[in-house]
Amino acid sequence: MKQSQLFTKTRREAPADEVSKNAILLTRAGFINKEMAGVYDFLPLGLRVLNKIIGIIREEMNTLGAQEILMSSLQRKELWQRTDRWDDAKVDNWFKTQLKDGGELGLAFTHEEPISNTLEQFVSSYKDLPFSVYQFQTKFRNEARAKSGIMRTREFIMKDLYSFNIDEAAHQNFYERAKESYRKIFNRMGIGDKTYLTEASGGSFSARSHEFQTITDAGEDTIFITNEGKKEAVNKEVDDRQEAGHKAVEVGNIFTLGTKFSDPYLKFKDQAGKEHNVFMGSYGIGPARVMGTIVEVLSDEKGIIWPKEVAPFRVHLISLGQHSVLANEVYQKLQAENIEVLYDDRDARAGEKFADADLIGIPTRVVIGDKALESKMLEIKERNSEDAKMMTLEHLINELSKS
Amino acid sequence: MKQSQLFTKTRREAPADEVSKNAILLTRAGFINKEMAGVYDFLPLGLRVLNKIIGIIREEMNTLGAQEILMSSLQRKELWQRTDRWDDAKVDNWFKTQLKDGGELGLAFTHEEPISNTLEQFVSSYKDLPFSVYQFQTKFRNEARAKSGIMRTREFIMKDLYSFNIDEAAHQNFYERAKESYRKIFNRMGIGDKTYLTEASGGSFSARSHEFQTITDAGEDTIFITNEGKKEAVNKEVDDRQEAGHKAVEVGNIFTLGTKFSDPYLKFKDQAGKEHNVFMGSYGIGPARVMGTIVEVLSDEKGIIWPKEVAPFRVHLISLGQHSVLANEVYQKLQAENIEVLYDDRDARAGEKFADADLIGIPTRVVIGDKALESKMLEIKERNSEDAKMMTLEHLINELSKS
Numbered sequence A, B: 001m002k003q004s005q006l007f008t009k010t011r012r013e014a015p016a017d018e019v020s021k022n023a024i025l026l027t028r029a030g031f032i033n034k035e036m037a038g039v040y041d042f043l044p045l046g047l048r049v050l051n052k053i054i055g056i057i058r059e060e061m062n063t064l065g066a067q068e069i070l071m072s073s074l075q076r077k078e079l080w081q082r083t084d085r086w087d088d089a090k091v092d093n094w095f096k097t098q099l100k101d102g103g104e105l106g107l108a109f110t111h112e113e114p115i116s117n118t119l120e121q122f123v124s125s126y127k128d129l130p131f132s133v134y135q136f137q138t139k140f141r142n143e144a145r146a147k148s149g150i151m152r153t154r155e156f157i158m159k160d161l162y163s164f165n166i167d168e169a170a171h172q173n174f175y176e177r178a179k180e181s182y183r184k185i186f187n188r189m190g191i192g193d194k195t196y197l198t199e200a201s202g203g204s205f206s207a208r209s210h211e212f213q214t215i216t217d218a219g220e221d222t223i224f225i226t227n228e229g230k231k232e233a234v235n236k237e238v239d240d241r242q243e244a245g246h247k248a249v250e251v252g253n254i255f256t257l258g259t260k261f262s263d264p265y266l267k268f269k270d271q272a273g274k275e276h277n278v279f280m281g282s283y284g285i286g287p288a289r290v291m292g293t294i295v296e297v298l299s300d301e302k303g304i305i306w307p308k309e310v311a312p313f314r315v316h317l318i319s320l321g322q323h324s325v326l327a328n329e330v331y332q333k334l335q336a337e338n339i340e341v342l343y344d345d346r347d348a349r350a351g352e353k354f355a356d357a358d359l360i361g362i363p364t365r366v367v368i369g370d371k372a373l374e375s376k377m378l379e380i381k382e383r384n385s386e387d388a389k390m391m392t393l394e395h396l397i398n399e400l401s402k403s
Helices: A021-028 A045-063 A077-082 A114-122 A168-188 A287-297 A324-334 A348-361 A371-375 A391-400 B021-028 B044-063 B077-082 B112-122 B166-187 B287-297 B324-337 B351-362 B370-375 B392-403
Strands: A032-036 A039-043 A074-076 A095-098 A104-107 A131-140 A155-165 A195-200 A208-215 A222-229 A231-237 A246-258 A265-268 A275-277 A279-285 A315-319 A341-344 A364-368 A378-380 A388-391 B032-036 B039-042 B074-076 B097-098 B104-105 B132-141 B156-166 B195-201 B208-215 B221-227 B232-235 B246-258 B265-271 B276-277 B279-285 B317-318 B341-344 B366-369 B380-383 B388-391
Touching: A021 A287, A032 B074, A039 A045, A045 A131, A045 A155, A045 A168, A045 A287, A074 A077, A074 A114, A074 B032, A077 A104, A077 A114, A077 A231, A095 B097, A104 A168, A104 B044, A114 A155, A114 A279, A114 B032, A155 A168, A155 A287, A168 A195, A168 A208, A168 A246, A168 A279, A195 A222, A195 A246, A208 A222, A208 A231, A208 A287, A222 B265, A246 A287, A275 B221, A279 A287, A279 B370, A315 A324, A315 A348, A324 A341, A324 A391, A341 B287, A364 A371, A371 A378, A378 A391, A388 A391, A388 B380, B021 B032, B021 B287, B044 B132, B044 B156, B044 B166, B044 B287, B074 B077, B074 B112, B077 B104, B077 B112, B112 B156, B112 B279, B156 B166, B156 B287, B166 B195, B166 B246, B166 B279, B195 B221, B208 B221, B208 B232, B246 B287, B279 B287, B317 B324, B317 B351, B324 B341, B324 B366, B324 B392, B341 B351, B366 B370, B370 B380, B380 B392, B388 B392
Parallel strands: A195 A231, A315 A341, A315 A364, B195 B232, B317 B341, B317 B366
Antiparallel strands: A032 A039, A074 A104, A095 A104, A131 A155, A155 A279, A195 A208, A208 A246, A222 A231, A222 A246, A246 A279, A265 A275, A364 A378, A378 A388, B032 B039, B074 B104, B097 B104, B132 B156, B156 B279, B195 B208, B208 B246, B221 B232, B221 B246, B246 B279, B265 B276, B366 B380, B380 B388
C-alpha cells in the first residue's frame, strides 16, 4: 500500500488522556482511535495486525479440529437465570438492554450458557461426541476501570473455544492438546519466551484453570515462576507463599468446566442407554489484548517492534529524494512476490520518514536513496537491529521468502 | 471436511416458530440457529457462506480503493445529540445501555456520526482528500417485527462504506464507481439477474438514495421496473403512479449524504485557505440479508441451490455402501487441488445422503458407488440440474478449475 493513500497520520505527541504504553504508541502510530474509556476503533494498520493475530489463532484452532461458528451478542435472560449468572450481584460486569416490544436482554460477556443451549439439539448419543467449537465474537464487559489501553476494554473480539467430551479422561486429553495449541500461538506471535503456563483459580467459571501469563510491568496480575525451563508459573491468587514475583498480563486462559453448564441442557446416552452430562471445557484468547501485550513487551523509545507474523506489513519501503522511479520498480517487484509492503511515497523529509517507520514498527525497512541508485544495492535495516546492510533486490526477496 | 465430524445435523421437519423460507431451509440444513426472534447464530456451514459473501464484498471494496477499519458498537450519546439522532422519537430502533460508572450508551445502528468524529483528526487540507473507508461491523436494530428470518434481524454484520470528497462533483464520480462495484458484487453472488438499481428516498440519512432491490415474494418493498435491459427500477415509496409492481428486498443501498454529517466535524481548507465541509456518501450491504435473499431466490422444494462463489463447499462427495477406500482417495486428491469438499463418509442410507445433499445445496455432487468402482468413472450431478454425468477424476478437476 502507498503511504500517501493511507488516511491515518502519525503524531509526535502522546494523547493527553492515555496512561498505558500500548495505547500511547498505537494511537501515535495511527493504529487505533479511542471512542471513550475502554472502547477503541481499529484503523487500517491496527486492523491488519488484529486480523493477523486472529488468522494465527484460527489456523491453530482448525489444526486442533475445532469447528468455527458465530453466536449472537444479544442474549436471553432465561438462559442465565438457570445457571444463576443473570443477577448483577453474581456477575458484576453485565451490560444489559431492553427490547422495544418488552423484555430485558444481556450483551454477551461470555457464551457458556447459550452455546450449551444451542448444542442441545445436536447431542443425544455418545456417538455425537467428542467435538469442539470456537468463534471470534464481540464481548461486552462493563468494566469500572479501563486504563490499560487495548489490554482491558469494555468491548472486544474474543476467541472462545468450547470442548465437549464424554468424561473427564477424554476432556483431559483435549485440554492437554489445547495447552500445546496455545503455546504455539504465543510462540508464533513473538511473546512465547515471556509467556508462562500459570496455575490459577477458576473465577465464576470453574474451580480450577490455567492462564497464559506474559511478563510485563503493564500487567495486573502477579505470578511466581515455578519452572523457568518449562515456562511454568503459579498465580499469586492461589499461592501467596513465594517471594519473587513478576507482574504479568493474562493473554489466554483454559478452564475445565466439568458438567456445570451442561447440566441444564447437554446430556447424552452411553452404549448401555444410560444418561450422562457432557463434560465441558472453555478456552479464551483476546486478540486485542495480545496485540496490546506485544506492544508493551516489544517496543523501544522510538516506537513499536512488530514480530514478523503479526506485523501490518512485512516491508516498509522508503523512497528518499527524487528516486521514485526506482522505488516504484522495487514496490512492484515485491508485490509481485506476494510480499506485503507499505511504500512511503510521500513528499516528506528523510528524518520524518525514518521516525514514522520506527514508530509504526514494520520488521524490515528498505531505503531507496542516493546509495541505492549508485550501487544498484538496497539499504536494508531490521527494526530490531541498529545495523543496515546493502543487498540486491533478488537477495532481499530470497531472504524474505525464507523467513 | 468429513461430514461425520460436522456437529450439526439436518432435520426433516420445519421449525415450528419460523414462517420465512430462508429461516426454514437454513435451519433444517443446519446453517443457523435461532436465539430469539430476529437473532441468529451462524453454525459451521452458515458461517462459511457468510464469510464467502464477506470475502467477495471485501475484494470489491479493496478494488474500489477503500481502506478497511473496525469501529466500536458502543457509541457515545453526545455524538448523536449533535445531529439530533439520539432521541427515540427521531430514530425508533435504538438499543441503549448504561455504563456501570454512569452514563447512557447507544449500540451502533449505523456509524455516520462516530466515523465523522473519528476522522476529524486526520482531515484538515484538500490534500487529505479524497478517501473512503469501510468495515464489517455488528449493528443492532431494535426491530418491532422480526419475521423474515436472517433478512431482517436485530443484530447483524453490516458492510458500511463511507466516502469523503472535496465537493459534489468529486463525490458523484465515486458514487458511480460504487454503483458498478455493487453490480459486480451481486453478479458474483448469483443474484445479479434479479437485482435492480432502484431510485428511492433517503430515510433518516439523506434526501436521495439508490437501493439495490432483488425481486422475491419475500421482500417488503415494491418496485417498478423502468428499464429491464439496464436493470433499473423505482421504489413505490417515491413513484406510486405505475401499475405493474414486483415485491423485492433491499440487498444494498447507496446514499449521497452531502455535508449533513460532516458539518459538526469534518472540514478542510482549499488551496486558497478557505474552509469547506467534506462531501460524504455512505454505502451499505448486509451480508446475512444477502445470504437470506439467495436462499429465497435460489432454492427448490428439495432445498437450497448455492451459487458457486458463495457455497459452503464447492463439492459434496458422497460415498455409498462399501466404497470408502476409493472415496477417501478422491477426497484426498480433490483437497490436494485446493477444492473445498464436504465428504459424506457417514454410515447412512443412500436416500438419506442424497436428501441431505439436496437440502444443503452444494453446487456439485460426486457419488462413489458401484458404478464408479466398475467403470473408474465418477457420477457427477450439478445441484441445479436433473442429469448426472460420468467422468474421470482428472476430467472433474479440470472442469472445476475452469469454473
